[in-house]
Amino acid sequence: MNWLRVRNLNICLAAILIIFLGVMQLHTHSANAKSGPIKGRMEMGFYDLMSDQREVYNVQIMDMDEALLFTLTRADDPLFALRGKLEETRHKHGRVFYDYVPIRYSNPENYKLVFSFIDFLRHNNVWVYPMTVNKKPLVIGQSGMMFLFPLSS
Numbered sequence: 001m002n003w004l005r006v007r008n009l010n011i012c013l014a015a016i017l018i019i020f021l022g023v024m025q026l027h028t029h030s031a032n033a034k035s036g037p038i039k040g041r042m043e044m045g046f047y048d049l050m051s052d053q054r055e056v057y058n059v060q061i062m063d064m065d066e067a068l069l070f071t072l073t074r075a076d077d078p079l080f081a082l083r084g085k086l087e088e089t090r091h092k093h094g095r096v097f098y099d100y101v102p103i104r105y106s107n108p109e110n111y112k113l114v115f116s117f118i119d120f121l122r123h124n125n126v127w128v129y130p131m132t133v134n135k136k137p138l139v140i141g142q143s144g145m146m147f148l149f150p151l152s153s
Contacts, residue, residue: 046113
């Protein structure tokens with residue numbers, strides 16, 4: 001097994017996860033200011049440059065009390081479904097920590113990149129550091145990656 005390839009894939013998966021959690025964290029903070037629940041949709045992709053593989057998923061996000069419910073589907077495969085919950089476990093030094101709770105997973109075509117993403121979620125407690133710079137939400141993840149979310153006023 002090529003360990004450099006595995007390490008690069010893990011770094012890419014961590015970066016995608018941090019963006020995903022950052023967007024969801026911003027939705028959670030927006031929910032506290034509004035009276036109704038917030039639902040969001042976005043597209044998320046996994047890319048492995050070494051093997052030239054690409055997997056694209058539609059993501060639906062819904063905030064709940066102290067948790068974020070998400071569903072991943074594929075436009076080209078109606079049998080694929082991933083549903084999970086990210087439970088907010090604690091706040092420490094400005095960071096928000098999450099644990100992954102699986103709800104449903106159906107992967108009949110054995111998509112490997114999303115499986116690596118799920119494996120990462122199952123074995124790691126992930127965190128994001130939300131902050132505001134010039135009235136714009138900024139999320140910093142555990143790998144040091146920063147994501148500025150452009151909100152419309």
